[in-house]
Amino acid sequence: MTPPTLMKLENISFTYETSPVLENLSMSIEEQDFVGLIGPNGSGKSTLLKIMGGILKSDTGSIRFKESPVSKINKKLFAQSVSWIPQDHPMVFPFKVSEIVLMGRHPYLSPLSFESKEDFEISQRAMETTMTAQFSDRYFNEISGGEKQRVMIASALAQNPEMMLLDEPTAALDLKYQVQILSILKNLNAEHKMTLILAMHDLNLASRFCNRLILLNEGQIVRDGPPQQVLKKDILEQVYGVEVDLDSKDGNIRVHPAIRS
Ligand code: ADP
Ligand code: MG
Numbered sequence: 001m002t003p004p005t006l007m008k009l010e011n012i013s014f015t016y017e018t019s020p021v022l023e024n025l026s027m028s029i030e031e032q033d034f035v036g037l038i039g040p041n042g043s044g045k046s047t048l049l050k051i052m053g054g055i056l057k058s059d060t061g062s063i064r065f066k067e068s069p070v071s072k073i074n075k076k077l078f079a080q081s082v083s084w085i086p087q088d089h090p091m092v093f094p095f096k097v098s099e100i101v102l103m104g105r106h107p108y109l110s111p112l113s114f115e116s117k118e119d120f121e122i123s124q125r126a127m128e129t130t131m132t133a134q135f136s137d138r139y140f141n142e143i144s145g146g147e148k149q150r151v152m153i154a155s156a157l158a159q160n161p162e163m164m165l166l167d168e169p170t171a172a173l174d175l176k177y178q179v180q181i182l183s184i185l186k187n188l189n190a191e192h193k194m195t196l197i198l199a200m201h202d203l204n205l206a207s208r209f210c211n212r213l214i215l216l217n218e219g220q221i222v223r224d225g226p227p228q229q230v231l232k233k234d235i236l237e238q239v240y241g242v243e244v245d246l247d248s249k250d251g252n253i254r255v256h257p258a259i260r261s
Contacts, residue, residue, distance in 0.1 A: 003031040006163060006195050007052065007082075011061035014047055014219075021047050022058070022219040029163070029197065034189045036206035036227075037199045039216035040240055045199040046087065048216065049165045052197065053084030079107035083156035087167040087199075089148065097143065097151050098136040101127055104158030119158075126157040130184055146177030153184065163195040164188075170200060178202070182209045203255045207231055215239060227253055 007029040014022040021044050029035065037045050050056040052063070054070060063070040070078060083104075095103075104126065105119040127133035130150045135143060140151060149169055156164055169185070170178040186209055188194040200206050206213055207227035215223040215230050217239045223230040231253045236244050243258035 003033075005029070006031050006033075006066060008064045009052070009061065010063075012048075012051060012058045012063070013060040014044075014051060014056065014058050016047075020219060022051070024061075025219065025221060026061075027214065027221060027224060029195060031162075031195055032189065032193050033195050033197070034186070034209065034211050035197045036210035036213045037197055037216065038201070038203060038206055038213055038230075039222075043216040044219040045216055046167050047219075049084060049167050049197065049199060053082055053165045054078055055084060076107050080159060081161055082163045082165065083159045083161040084165045085152050085156050085167060085169065087171060089152055094139050094141055096136070097132055097138055097140060097154075098123065098127070100140055100151055101132070101136070101154045101158050104155035107159060122160065123154075123158045126154040129157060129188070130154040131180075146173050146180065149173065149177075149181055150184065153181070157188070161194075163197070166196070166198045168199050168201065170202065170205070178205060185209070203231060203236075204253070207253045207255075231255060 005028045010026045012022055012025045013020060025048070037048065039045055047056065051058050065073060065078065065081065101123045102115055102119065105115055105123065108119065109115065124133065127136055130153050132147065132150045132154045135147065140148065143151070153169070170181050173181065182205060185196055185198070189196050198210070210227065212225065213227050213230040214221055215235070222239055223235055231246065233244055233246050236255065243260065245256045245258045247254050
C-alpha cells in the first residue's frame with residue numbers, strides 16, 4: 001500500500017533571470033519519505049527546495065500540500081507544516097542556542113504574544129532530540145559547524161512540521177558529524193514519521209540513509225526511485241561526467257570515481 005501523498009508538484013518551471021533553472025518538473029512526495037535530492041552543482045537542487053518551501057514562487061505549474069494548492073494555504077499555517085533549512089545560516093546577532101530554537105515557535109505565536117510554557121517545552125524536546133540541550137546557553141556564533149547544523153534542525157523541529165527540507169545539511173562537516181546528523185534525521189523519520197527531503201552530495205551516505213533518491217540534472221528529474229535503481233553506472237557517468245566504479249557486495253552501494261592509470 002502506498003502511503004498518502006504529502007506534496008505534489010506538477011509542471012514546475014522556474015527562471016531566475018533569463019536561463020531556465022527548472023523545466024516542467026513533476027513529482028510527488030509521500031508521507032514519511034526520506035528523499036535524497038542529488039545532482040551536480042547547479043542542477044537546481046537548492047532552487048527546487050526553495051520552491052517546495054514557499055521561499056520562491058514557480059513561474060508555471062502547481063504545488064499541492066495535502067490536496068490543497070499551496071497558493072491558497074495561509075502562510076502561517078504552511079510555515080507550521082513545512083520547514084526549510086538553508087545551506088548557510090548567517091547569524092549576525094549573538095543569539096543563544098535556546099533562543100534560536102525558540103524562534104522555531106514563531107509561526108504559532110500571535111502578534112505581541114509571548115512564548116508559553118508549551119513553547120518552551122516543545123523547544124526543550126527539540127533540543128533533546130538533536131543533542132543540543134547540553135549547550136543551550138551558549139552563543140550560536142561560538143559553537144562548531146556540526147553543532148550549528150543541529151541547532152538549525154532543532155529550531156525547525158520546534159516548528160513541529162510534517163515535512164522538513166534541508167539544503168546540504170552535511171556540507172562542510174567531517175564524517176563523524178555527517179553520520180550524526182543523518183542518524184538524527186533517520187530517527188526523526190522512523191520514530192516521528194517526519195517526511196524529509198535533503199539535498200546532498202555524498203552518494204554513498206545518501207544510499208545508506210535515504211529510501212528514495214531523486215537525481216536532478218539541468219533542472220530535470222533524471223531518475224527517481226530506491227537508491228539501487230538510481231545509482232547506476234551509466235546514469236552517473238552521464239550526469240556527473242566522470243567515470244565511476246560501483247560495487248554492491250553487501251547490498252550497500254558504493255560509488256567511487258574511477259582512477260585509471
Ligand atoms: P544546486 O543547488 O543544485 O547547486 P541551484 O538551484 O543553486 O543548484 O542553481 C541552479 C542554477 O540557478 C545555477 O545555474 C545557478 O547559477 C542559478 N542560480 C541560483 N541562484 C541564483 C540566483 N539567486 N540568481 C540567479 N541565478 C541563480
Ligand atoms: Mg545548492
